[in-house]
Amino acid sequence: MFDRLKKNEEQGAYTSVKNLKNKRGFLGKASGASSRGGFEQDKNRFRTIWVIALVILGLLIARAYYLQVANAQFYQDKGDELITSVRTQKSYRGMITDRNNLPLAVSAPLATVSFSPHDYAREYYELKRIIITNPESPQLVARMQKRLDNMDLTTLAAAANISVTELKKVTAIDDSIDVTDEAAVKAALPSGAGSHYLPLLNKVTPEIAQSVSTLDFPGVYEKNFFQRYYPQPQPNSQLLGFMGQNVSDPEGGYEGRAGIERQYETELAGDDGKVLVLKDAKQNSLKEIKQIEPEIPGKDVALTIDSRLQYLLYKELEKAGRLQKARWSTGMIVDVQTGEVLALSTWPSFNSNNLNEMTGENQRNRALLDVFEPGSVMKPFTVAAALDSGKYTATTLIDTNPGSIRVRGYTIRDHNNLGMINMGTLLQKSSNVASTKIALSLPPDAITNMQRQFGFGSKTPLQFPGEGSGLVVTPKEKETSRRATLSYGYGLEATLAQVAQAYSALAAGGVMHPLTLTKDDKLQPSKRIMAHEQAMSIVQMMESVTEPGGTAKGAAIDGYRVAGKTGTSRRVNPKGGYYTDQYRNVFAGIAPASNPRLVGVMLIEDPRVQIYAGLTVAPVFHNVMKEALRLYNVPLDKPLKTIAQ
Template sequence: MISKEHTFIRRRIEAVAGVLALGILMLGVRAVDLQWLQADHLTNLAEKQRYRQFTTVAPRGPILDQKGRILAKSIETPSLAAIAGEVPSDRISELAKALGISHKKLQHKLNKRKGFVWLARQVPPTVARKVMALNVPGVRQETEWQRYHPLGPETGHLLGFVGIDGRGLEGIERTWNTQLSGESGLRQVRRDARGHSLPDGHWVREPAAGQAITLTLDASIQSIAYAALAEGVRNQNAKGGSVVVMRPQDGAILAMTSWPGYNPNSFRHYRPSDWRNRAITDVFEPGSTLKPFTVAAALESGRWQPDTQVYCEKGAMRIADYIIHDDHAEEWLDVTGVLVRSSNIGSAKMALDIGARPLHNMMEKAGFGKRSGTGLSGESPGIVLPPERWGPVETANIAFGQGIAVTPLQLATAFSVLANDGVHVTPSLFADQLGQHAPTRVMSSTIARQVTQMLEYATSEDGTGSQAVPAGYHVAGKTGTAQKPNPRGGYSKGKYNAVFAGFAPVNDPQLVIIVLIDEPQKSIYGGQVAAPIFRQIAESALPYLGIPARFDHLGDEQDLNNQTWRTMPIAAEKSILDSESLFGMSMREVRHFSAQRGLRLHVHGSGWVIRQKPTATSGLKHGETLEVWLNE
């Protein structure tokens, strides 16, 4: 009995031991399975859970002007996206209302696919907050970089714009996309059970922020040029226009602007043809503005002197089967007269005398017929025929700017040669590229000065460019009017380009300004259309650059230090807006002051205010009386 019981207990113990052994064996097998056979896979899974990778987007570099003012900058902007399948259909109308789009449109967006769809990209933060506050399942907020150009249309053509994916599509944004765009970084961190990052994160790839680009542009001058151009184009009812402002000494481009403008912040609302930077992509026949270079080539040949006389055929001259006309019929003119009176015949005779090759050399050295070297995309090299194809008719035509095509930037570069005592400097848009190219001599400094002097006469009272001269400055410049070529190879009737090219001040040129107006309607002459725009830009930009106006009529008796300027009382006036006392104000100012605040004014006497009642004006309310006594 006992042994039977013993046997039973023993069996039971053995059974339990067996089960335990089996359990341990299975554990062993499982351990081997997990630790050995599945190790790689499981380690992988664990790491995926534990490690997380973040992509950090590097911002696009800003574009700055020469004084560090922001011309283009990227900011983080919210964008709204959704997992389409997760958005409940009964909340779509609510969501559409917050997004500011129609129900139908949102429905269409969500029906495109089940997964990720953009609802609205780069929206104002207020909209994003409103949408996220609805807490619709499946809707989420992402962050994107948006490019913003604070100067808008003023710098639109030059800077271009950036697409929604952050790639530069036009202008500087496109040409220097590689430097501007940064490289996104990848960071790996370990997370704890609560999802917080642990301290030992490391960069898989370090982000590299986009480089900043500093331009030679000056935002103030750019704005001055754009405003003057816009006004000029509107006054003339013209089709368009361009302005280039350059510093001749180092070729720094201070302003480059075109009309019609477009706003790069909303570039989609404009036609692609409006995006074009006309100052470098569009060529035009420079007309008479090319004559200074013909004259320079003639003087350089040694066969002509500034006072050499030339017979201008009373306004018409036949070359082969072609007749050249002058606007004003002239007989004998000296070389200076040819330039001042802008005689086509005189220039043609000079060119025919020296021959095609020296003239071609001059054009080539002055920078026509090749890209100017700024590196901007879409730049046209212009059209200059090879000298072998210059017959007498071509040579004569090119002498007064027909049969040759240039860009406004090329013309600016060429006029810089004259302003620079005959030295050609490569134009540059980038502050760090200034002075990288060695300057080359195009003509002797004597000749450059002689031509400059002639150009100064051309803007005198009798010259064609008299309207280009701001009071107190001397300008050397040349007007030009050229018929526009038509696509069939001839010239369009009634379609002209009006040009003014010049620099100021003459004795120490600081600005070369080119103004081109495309198809002006009221007048076709450069002297009436483009010259006033030149004056407007020069008279704002020169004082801004600290170049004082000078008065010749004070000239001779006084010494050089005293002759320069006259103090105007307006500059010494106290601001009427922040002073409480009216003391010293003129009658007009007091009237203005009281009209602004709606006060009833009693005035005694005339002249300047010496006493007022009440003494404190800030407490006066609308309709109350202000009494003032003036000194006389």
């Protein structure tokens, strides 16, 4: 190339007419393409251009490599974000069932269909603009006109059972505006409250929602979700708990907030799936592209609860609570042979399908959360400590004269002077004096060691959220008043579940079967905590409590031998000491006493009509246990009473 340039220069091929007339430059040097300096300048200029071109090409290649090879995934993901999105696919929450597989909590599929007047109007004006601006495309105009005709609000109103007048009002379509004027269209679009969301169908079945969503109507959106439903709400509300919004979920999902729903949240919830969906320019989902993560449905949780007994227990607790004008009442039924909780309920309750009824008081599972001084229901364990010490037998006589005893300046009394009594009479008449004499005759830790042995002072194996552990503190030797009060159920704290577990161990012949609420739980091993003969002798002593002369004749059941113990204790005054006019009534019973199968414990807090457990909670035990024995076909162990003709 440069040879040709040199040859052309020599031939004057690049010399202009002007240069032919004036071969000298303004500096007196030769000018024009024919000069040697001009050739060198052109060669350098071409070289510079080629270098620049090659550098630019190299930069373009490097940029293309960076975009398409080195960082291709990043930009591909960015592009995908414009046309796709990842949608969470909510997993189906598992059911909670009773021991007979009857549903106690289920997730019902529901849908909400809403209408956006803003989106509808925007689509309406856009279709009209396309029709007006494309007269040369009759096929396009025909398609757009058909879509416009299908946007008749009368069709939507009929499907959603809503006034067409209301729909026209919220969409506020103005056919007089210039749809080609973007500013005019924007000003005409609905704005303000309700312009983007108008509910058409709220929490309906998917089948009902389809009557509207299948219209493929612009501005109509469907949201599918699951709502928890409780078929038997009041008897189970404190046990099952409830669902609450998960604040850490960006999509506003729900999670178990109390009870079984919370305790087994992981098992019930499962894992949500993720689906890649294609979006249109308005960010509406068009179709599912692929499943990114599979949805894993939650597992069902089967409880040991018998919903028949649960309902019966709740109704009896409610009846007694209302009759006695009490603060609240609670109770449990336990299978002696397995430790399974067959019923556990509290009154007052709330409708777990309507959380507006829930308060801080009626949502508490009293049998598991609340701790209290149990009173005389602890006396069988004082007798157990006496028998275990070897100093006492079932027939050992204890002098309770004159019906009271002074301990460290305090007077401990019985209701009457019982005189010389044995262990059976101690339980039958609920003697505080005899219990005190036993406690003071034993080492300081004898009573508390026996109480701990039966599970007091520790949470039960139920692991229920918020469950109370109670408190058992061993007194020092000189703390004689505390040693005395512990023997008849004061000076310690317990839950009703601990009382039920302890009585179940007595009924099982001294074997502790840990309590359980679910059928799938891995049961903790049972352990013997007392000799069989001693445990059964205490059960036999407690039979006298429900017989004539005992404190709980109202707990007796025709055809069955029933063992039990009442407890009437004063309520603690937060300001110090005890109330003189407020009581707590507890009854713990075992049936049938000859071959124990079921244990029932009942509690009424602050009854205002009657104050003794034999009159308030013993009848509750009678009514519930009679039906429980019938439901489980437990054989009679006592002749039925004959009715005189």
